[in-house]
Amino acid sequence: MSRITAEEGLKPATGVPVAKTDPDAPGWRGLLKKGNFRDYGLMIALVLIMLFFEYTTHGVLFQPLNLTNLILQNSYVVVMALGMLLVIVAGHIDLSIGSLVGFVGALAAVLMVNYNVNYALATIMCLAVGGLIGASQGYFIAYLKIPSFIVTLAGMLVFRGLTLAVLQGASVGPFPDFFQLLSKGFIPKLNGFDLSLPIAAVLWLILVGTGWRRLSNQRKHGVVAESVGSFLIRNGVIGLVLFGFAFQMTQYRGLPNVLIIMFVLIMLYRFVTNKTTIGRRIYALGGNVKAAKLSGIKTERLTFLTFVNMGVLAGLAGMIFAARLNTATPKGGVGFELDVIAACFIGGASAAGGVGKVTGAVIGAFIIGVMNNGMSIMGIGIDYQQVIKGLVLLAAVCLDVYNKNKA
Amino acid sequence: MAAILEMRGITKTFPGVKALDNVNLKVEPGEIHALVGENGAGKSTLMKVLSGVYPFGSYEGEIFYEGQLSKFRDIAESEHVGIIIIHQELALVPLLSIAENIFLGNETSRFGVIDWDQAFARTRDLLKTVGLDENPETLITNIGVGKQQLVEIAKALSKKVKLLILDEPTASLSEKDSDALLSLLLNFKKQGISSILISHKLNEISKVADQITILRDGTTVETLNCHTTEINEDRIIQGMVGRDMAHRYPPRTPKIGETLLEVKSWNAHHHLHADRLVVKNINFTVRKGEIVGIAGLMGSGRTELAMSIFGRAYGQGISGTVRMNGKDADVSTINKAIEAGIAYVTEDRKQLGLVLDENITKNTTLANLPGVSTAMVIDEDKEYGVASDYRTKMRIRSFGVAQQTVNLSGGNQQKVVLSKWLFTEPQILILDEPTRGIDVGAKYEIYAIINELADQGRGVLMISSEMPELLGMCDRIYVMNEGKFVGEFPAAEASQETIMRAIMRSKELH
Known part of the structure; x- marks a missing residue:
C-alpha cells in the first residue's frame, strides 16, 4: 500500500548506503517485497499450512469428502468475517455475533418446525431480525456513543439468553428439506455432467480479469504494482489450486451451494470496499473519525450501517449453521465471534481501525478453518487446539507489526 | 569559561537519508542558545542525538558535556547529568494532578510508598519558581496549554536541570504566555542554567537569544553571536533558506467584488456547558476576492466561531443567520455548509484535517467523493487525475499521489488539506491557522496559494495568531476577544499596536 515510485520529486541524498532489501532485487525475495507483501505472505502461509496438514494427516485433508466438509464448516465464519472486517475497519468490534448465530438459528427452527412457516418467508424474517438486532446495537454505538465492546458484550449475553428462551432449553429440528439445501445442497449436474470445472474456470477468469484491471490501473497511476511476471505466476498458482480443488470436488458430489453464496458475497464486499464511496468512507472513518466528520461524512450513520450489515450477515450465518446441523441447539454459535475476529486480525486488519482487506479476512478465515480441521483429523484435543490457534493469532499480528515498523 | 556543551562533527545517517552532516554546536554556560532552521533541517534529530534517543554508536562525531566526552545510551543517562528536553508535544498525563505529573517516574517515595506531603510541598516550591499559581492537586486536563508548558518546565527543574532544551515551546501559546515563558528562561539564565531554544518564531529568538545556530539541510550554516552582530529577522531567514527573503508575503493587488458571505447576530454556546456563551453576537462580511483576517488571542473564540458556522461542527444552542450572495444559506450540517x-481548513491538520494512513489521492477526494464517482462507484482514473492535478498545481512535494500523507512534511500536508477543500469548489474558505508549524519557505508558497484563491474571486477568512501574517496578507482585519468582535480595521489602518490596543481596551470595559 505504501510502496511508491520515485518517478519525480524528492531524491534521496547521494552517497547513501542502499537499503539491505532492495525492492528491485530479482528472485523470490524481490518478488515478495515488490507487490503487496501482506497478501502474498498470507496466501503462502495458507498454502504451507495446508501442505503441512496434508502431510501430517496422511493425505486426508485434500480428500474430496474432507474438502467439502472444510468448505461447509467454514462458510459461516467467512460470511461473518466479511461483516466483521467492516466493523473493525470502522474502528469497532462485535462480540455478539456468536450469540446472534445461535439466536437466529433458533428462531429459524422455531418458525419452520414449530409454526410451519414457509421456509422462504422464514429466511427473510430471520435476515430481517439479524438486521434489526444489528441496528439496535448500532444505535447505541453510533448515536449514543457507547463503546462497541460494551454494547456487543451485553448483546452476547442477551441473545444467548434469548436463544435458550426461544428453544426452551431443547434442540429443535429437523428443518424442511429445501431449507437444508442452503448448507447441504450441491450444484446440480447438467445431464449428468458435473459443472464444477466450468464454474472454476469462470471464477478464475473473473479473478484474473479484475486482478488485471486493477494491476493496469495501479501501473497507470504510478503505484509500484507487482510485475507482470509475478502476476502471471500468482494467478497461475491460483488457477492450479482452483482447478485441482474443483477436480477433487467432482470426485464427491460437486460444488456446494454455499460455496457459490460465499464467492458472490466475497466479490461483492471486495467491490464495495475498494470501489464505492461507502467503502472509502468507512476506511476514512476508521482512520480518523474527526477528519472524516469535518469532511462532511455522516460518521454516525455509517457506523450504524456497518452494524446493521453485520447483523444481517450473522443472521445468514446462523441459518447456514443451523441448516448444516439440521437442528438449532442452545449452544449453537458459542465462541464463533472469536474465530471471526481472529480471522480478521490474522488477515491484517488493524485493531485501531482504518486498515484491513476483504481478501485478507477471507484468507485468515481459511487459515483458522484449515487449522481446526487438520488438528481435529490429527486427533489433537480441543485443549491444545485452542493453545495453537491462540499462538498463531499472536504470531501473525506480531509479524504484521514487525513488518510495519521496518517499513 | 569552557563550554557546557560542545557537539563536534555530528553525522547521523538513516537508511536512504543523511539527516545530519558534520554538525557543530557549542553552548556556553548560562546562555540561551537558539537553534533555528526550516522543518526537516535536522534540529530535532540533533537534539535526539544529544539526549541519547539515538544512542552512542548510532551516530558519528563527539559530544562533550561539561568538558567530558559523553556516550549517552538512553534518555535516562542524559537526564541524570542534567540535560532535559521538553518536547513540542507535551508528555503529561491529562488525568493525573500537577504534582503527580511532576514527580512521575521520579516519585519521592520510601519502599515504594509515596510521600505525598513532601511531593506537594516541593511542587508548591517549583510552581512558585516558574510563576504558576495553581493547586498541585489540579488535574492537568483542567489547565490551559500555556500552564501545561510551565508544568513541564517545573518537572524539568525537579530533576536538577543544567541544560534545558525546549522544542518549539511557544508554538501553541498566546503572546502573553509566550512572554512569560521567555522571561522565565531569562531568569534561569541568571541562575546559570543554559537553554537551547528551538523555535520558528524569530521575533522571540531575537529578543532572548545570546547565540543563534542556523541549520539547513542537516548542516550547520553559521552561528551568530547576538551581542557582537546586528540580528534581525531577515538576517536569520536569509541563513535558513539560503536566499534573501526581502518579501515574506507575495505581492497582490486586491480585486474586491460584492459581498459574498454575510453573518449576522451569530451566537454559539460551549459544546459541554450549555449556559456558557463562547461566540457573542458576531456580525461580519466577506466580499468576493477579499482576504479577511480574524486576530485575537488564544481562546478568544475564533475557532469556535468558524466551526459553528461550518455546519455546527462546534457548540450548541447556535443562533444567527448566514447569507451567501445575498441569499439565506442553510449551514445546519457540515454537508449543507x-x-x-x-x-473550513482546520488548525490541527493531523488530528482533524487528514486521514494520515491514507494516501494523497484518497485524502484529496474525501470531501467530494461524488465528484469522482458515478452511482456510488469511484472512477479511479478520474480520481487519480484530480489528485495529480492538485499535486501539480499546489506543488506538493511527494513521490507521486500514492504516498501516504503521514510521511509528508507539514507544509505539504497542509497543501493536501487545501486540495481537498478546493475540490469541493468552495466560494468561501475559512483558514484556521493555515501556516502553523510550517517552515518559512513553505509558508510563502501557502501565502501565494491563498492570494491566488482570492484572485479567482473566492472569499478567504483567515484566522491566525501570528499578527505579522495577518497584516501581511489581509485586506481587512477583525479583532476578536472573549467571544466578541472588538475592532475592525482596513489593512491600511491595521498594525500590531492598533490590534493589541483594541484587545486591551475591550478588557478595560469589563
Missing part, C-alpha cells in the same frame, strides 16, 4: 460553498 459544503454545499452552500463553505470550506
